[in-house]
Structures are given as C-alpha cells and as structure tokens.
Amino acid sequence: MVARTLYDKLWDSHLVNENDDGSSLLYIDRHVLHEVTSPQAFEGLRIAGRAPWRLDTNIATPDHNISTERSERVAGVAGIPDEISRIQVQTLDDNCDHFGIKEFKMNEMGQGIVHVMGPELGATMPGMTVVCGDSHTATHGALACLAHGIGTSEVEHVLATQCLVSTKMKNMRVNVEGTVGLGVTPKDVVLAIIGKIGTAGGSGHAIEFSGSVFRDMSIEGRMTVCNMAIEAGARVGMVAVDEKTISYCKGREFIPKGDLWLQAVSYWQTLVSDDDAFFDIEVELHADDIIPQVTWGTSPEMVAPVTALVPRPEDQVNKELRKGVERALDYMGLEGGTPIASISVDRVFIGSCTNSRIEDMREAAHVAKGRQVAGSIKQVLIVPGSQMVKAQAEAEGLDKIFIAAGMEWREPGCSMCLAMNADKLGDGEHCASTSNRNFEGRQGKGGRTHLMSPAMAAAAAVAGHIVDVRLFLSESSSTGVEL
Amino acid sequence: MKAFTQHRGLVGPMDRANIDTDMIIPKQFLKSIKRSGFGPNLFDELRYLDHGEPGQDCTDRPLNPDFTLNEPRYRGASILLAQKNFGCGSSREHAPWALEDYGFNVVIAPSYADIFYNNCFKNGVLPVILSEAEVDILFLELEGAEGYELDVNLVNQTVTSDSGEVFSFALDQFRKQCLLQGLDEIGLTLIQAEKIRQYEVEREKAHPWVYGAIK
Secondary structure, three states: OOOOOHHHHHHHEEEEEEEOOOOEEEOOOEEEEOOOOOOOHHHHHHHHOOOOOOOOOOOOOOOOOOOOHHHHHOOOHOOOOOOHHHHHHHHHHHHHHHOEEEEOOOOEEEEEEEEHHHHHHHOOOOOOOOEEEHHHHHHHHHOEEEEOOOOOOHHHHHHHHHHEEEEOEEEEEEEEOOOOOOOOOOOHHHHHHHHHHHOOOOOEEEEEOOOOHHOOOHHHHHHHHHHHHHHHHEEEEOOOOHHHHHHHHHOOOOOOHHHHEEEEEEHOOOOOOOOOOOOEEEEEEEHHHHOOOOEOOOOOHHHHHHHOOOOOOHHHHHHHHHHHHHHHHHEEEEEEEOOOOOOOOOOOOOOOOOOOOHHHHHHHHHHHHHHOOOOOEEEEOOOOOOOHHHHHHHHHHHHHHHHOOOOOEOOOOHHOOOOOOOOOOOOOOOOEOOOOOOOOOOOOOOOOEOOOOHHHHHHHHOOOOOOOHHHHHHHOOOOOOOO | OOOOOEEEEEEEEEEEOOOHHHOOOOHHHEEEEEOOOOOHHOOOHHHEOOOOOOOOOOOOOOOOOOHHHHHHHHOOOOEEEOOOOEEEOOOOOHHHHHHHHHOOOEEEOOEEEHHHHHHHOOOOOOOEEOOHHHHHHHHHHHHOOOOOOEEEEEEOOOOEEOOOOOEEOOOOOHHHHHHOOOOOOOHHHHOOOHHHHHHHHHHHOOOHHHHHOOO
C-alpha cells in the first residue's frame, strides 16, 4: 500500500465522491458556528426552504462580537448596548433555537472562542473533519483533525449537505528538532516558522508540524501553532496523534466513554503519517535558533527575535521588499535600526484563539506575579478564551495575580484580537498582543500591533516597552517554575 | 449564484502585495446580518480620512486623496489589479461581497489566499491569476493610459488588452463551470444525497463515536 501522510489519511476517510471535474465531495464531521459568519447562511437556508442535513454535527457559540466587560455581560443579550451587535448575537440565538442547533449561549458555561471551546468540550475529536466560518479553524488540527476555515456560502453548504466541494491540497511538513530554551513558547516557535516561510509560504498546502519540539509540546501549545498555520498561508495545520492527544481528550464532555472510547482510541492511534510518506515541501528549523519573537511590521512574516533591530529598508535585497518595509515602518511609526526591545507599548492584550487557554493564562501570570504594570501603560486586558478557562484560572487564583498587578480580568470572547467590540486600540497606539494578526487597522484604526507570546506580553506590560522575557525569568528562576 | 462569462471594464490599480481581508472590509462592518450593502465601505480605512461605522451615509465622508481608487481616472473601475497574496487573512466572505457591491467583477493578481479565492467564485467575482511579470506589464500599461480597459473572457480563460495582447489564465473546471452557469452548488451537491447517506451509514458503523454526542 502507498505510504500516506496524516492529511492523506484524513482526506481519504472523508471522501464521499470524486467528481468527474476533478473536485471531490468531502464529508464534514463537525461544524462550528458563531454570530458573525453564520446569519447570511441561515438566511440562505430559509430562502431556499432547506433544513440542516443533520443536527448532531453542529455546535455554536457567540464570541467575535460580544462585550468582555462583566457589567455589560450580566445584562445578557438584551443588555448589549450597540444595536447592530445586539441584533447579530440575538440572530445566532434565534437561528440555533429555530433549527435546533446546540448552542452555548453568551453567559453559559461552555461558551468561549470557537477554537477554544471545541477542543475543551471534546466536540473536536482526532480524525474528524472540522470546519467553521473562521480562518483560525486550523487550531483544531492540533488534535490530528483536518480542520480549516470556510466562507459563509460554504457554511450554508455544510449546513444543507454536511459536505464541502473540495480540491485536495498538497502536503507540507515543518519539522523542528531539538529542545526550546527557557522563555521560548509555542507562539515563538510558530512566529519563527512564519518568519522563515513567509505569509504565503504554505498556500495550497496542508502543513503537518513534526519533530521533537512538537512531541514535547502540550496539546494547548500545539493549538497555538496550528492556529497560525493560516498566517503562513496554509488553511490546514496538523500534529499527529500521540499519547498526549489521547490523554487530552479523555473525559471531556462530548468524548465517548466505555467501549466506544476504546474503539475510538485504537483508531486515533493510526492517525500519523507513514514513515515514507511523501511531502511536496519539507521545511526544517532547529529549536536552538528560536528565541522569543516579536513582529515589528504589518504582516505576521515581519517578525524578528526580540534581541534584533527593526530592519532598515535600505538593507532589503530588492525593490519590492524595500517598498514593503518602508510602508510597514511608516504605518508602525518606527525607524529602521531601532532595537525591538526598546519599542514603547501603550496597551497590552493577552487573549485570542491563539493564546487564551489555561496554560497561556498561567504563563502570563507567572511573569505578572508580584510585579506591577508600568505607569506609562494605558490598559492591560486579560481575556480568557472560554468560561471554562475563566473558571479554572479563578480556581487557581490567577485572576487575583493579574488584578494585583494592575491588569483587567475580562469575560471570554475574541475581544481586541479583531476589535469588533469596544476593546480596541486608539490611533497610533502600540500594543503588545498575543493575537495572530498585525495587519493595518486590525486592532483599531491606526493601531500598531506587535505579536508575541503571553509571557512576552506580560513582561512588556511590566516594563512599559517590549522586553526580552528571559531577563524576568532568570530573576525569578529560583521559584523553579518553567514556562 | 450570479453567472459570469465575459467582462470588459476599466482597470483600477492597488500596487501592493498582501492586501488582507481586514483591509478590504474592516471588522466593524461585519456586524451586519445581511449580504449586501458593503460597497461603500470597501477599503474603508484606506479610502476615507475619518473612521467609518456601519449604517453611516458615506456620500459626504472625506476621501483620502492618496488612495489610488479615489482618483477620478479610476472611478467606475470594475477590474481590480493588485499584487501577490491578495485576500490573505480572515475568511470573511464580506470581502468579495464588498468588492462585488462596489462594482468589481474581476480581480487580477499573481496569487491569492486560498479561502478568499474560493469565496470569490461563490459571488460571481472572478479572481484571475497571471504571472508576476504579466501583472507588472499591466501595471505599466495602465500607468501610461488613462481609461485603460481590459477584456476578460472566462470561456477562453483570457485577458485581452486593447493593443491586442492576450494573457491566458488557468482555473479548475468545477469552479469555471459553476461560475459560467451561475449554478446553485448546494443543489448540485444534493443530487448526490444518496451517496452522502451511504457514506454516513458506513461511517456510523466504522466510527460510531463521531455521531450522537451533541444533542
């Protein structure tokens, strides 16, 4: 039998039909819905008089457009002050009620950012195809799923048919060997990968992350990595099943139990690439070369080690790159040659589907503990990714650490990652952010985003400027806590 | 879905790479539960000098004079010419909705982000891929010729300039046929409903844990 990659296996096992025109009909096991990209799809179903193909494959929650202020959340949907936002959240509730789709409503336990919620509830299981009208759906690939974002027309298509018309992608493997040093997190690993292959480096490919760095990484860390596959142009990012995958899944709400669990586990263990499987592109990095990373520009590929200088346009190898760097520096208000670790920060955002899980909260709290936010900082938002993360963090007293340091502890949602709600940057403000996109205007018109890890963002909050978190960790290394 | 066979129109340039979907339609406009009306807010942050909000009348907002598409010579452009990795970032289908609502029927670029590319076909917008060198030729020609128009033919898969140059482009046949005929893709898939049901029966036997947990 021909050796297959993990992606090949997932593709093959979901193939309903190969059409004559070269496209394929791919079966979708899990469809995750949220308020922003679903209303037009439900409307389409209604207009065509169609019903969802089946209900037990769908799960919904509001996340993108909801307030993270407790005072606004307690009043429920009716209390959302912005009318257009209120209608959108209400529309998700109404559509889910009308069609019978399982929804975790705004203040219910279980609610959270779609890509935090799915895995933590066990709604995402290894070997599944998972889609959502959100480009960060690749996150679920950390559990060896074929998971990717789709547009609203495809949301409607999946609701109506449980299938997608797809064309097979190519295979790409990113292998990172070695052991990362103290203060180097999964976020740094994925930013370094994007820096190497570029923002379109994975276009048309499904990326499998392999090597000792990912084997040693927790499942939540793997989610951070897979989450940003799209920032390297790949719709799909994946890590093969291992013992960590199995133990992560065990006991979660929607995960099978008893005999069914045993059956599932024995299948899940086959979800690895065969030894001699073919990859169209192979990329190698070494852990020793990766130190904490920070973006200095307006694309995730504009990233550098925290110890580096902001690039100079005149040092670029061609005109196109020079123009790109010039434009980015102009937008960011930075001079080429400035040390990255001296850039002042106005606000700090720790959250998003990239970095809002309990391990991220612990990582940030470890740095914040016993320290104070610098006086020059206007705001530090800590936004847990879900109600469950929030409850767990509070049980561990992390909220108290953040509040004591002068940070704000918020309610779960997407928040300042895309700034659809009131959490946003002002014109010209620099933000140390654990989110995934540093595009112009992403976090607010004129806002200047620097992507980094939760530990680095917490350190920037304390220092008032971008700083190498490893300086903080060696100070407190006597506590014996490692990131 | 709207059909597309051929289109002749004025070309509007945006000479930059990595134009992301946040740029194409900023997030505040994603609060809408409709599919239409996004045109006035296409490229909102680049196009206007003030901050835009949904529901606002855009006719009297201050235009950014440095934004190329605001130049009088590009008013009414229906073919957008851009650089590589167009449409990267968020999966929001609001991006092609906004392009279409503004009046763009065609985008020409050396490459596109996968999700955006796919979304265009669902909305009667044709994303044409030409080589970087060919796109550079078009930028150059357009620079020197006011009222620069192109003919885009989906049947023949060609872009033709008035000087008679013909550039061919590739695309897959399924997407081509759907766009040519304006087919309802859901209707097409439902023709295979029996196959989907068969798949489900077999899958339920092999992987029973996939179903039924969410009620």
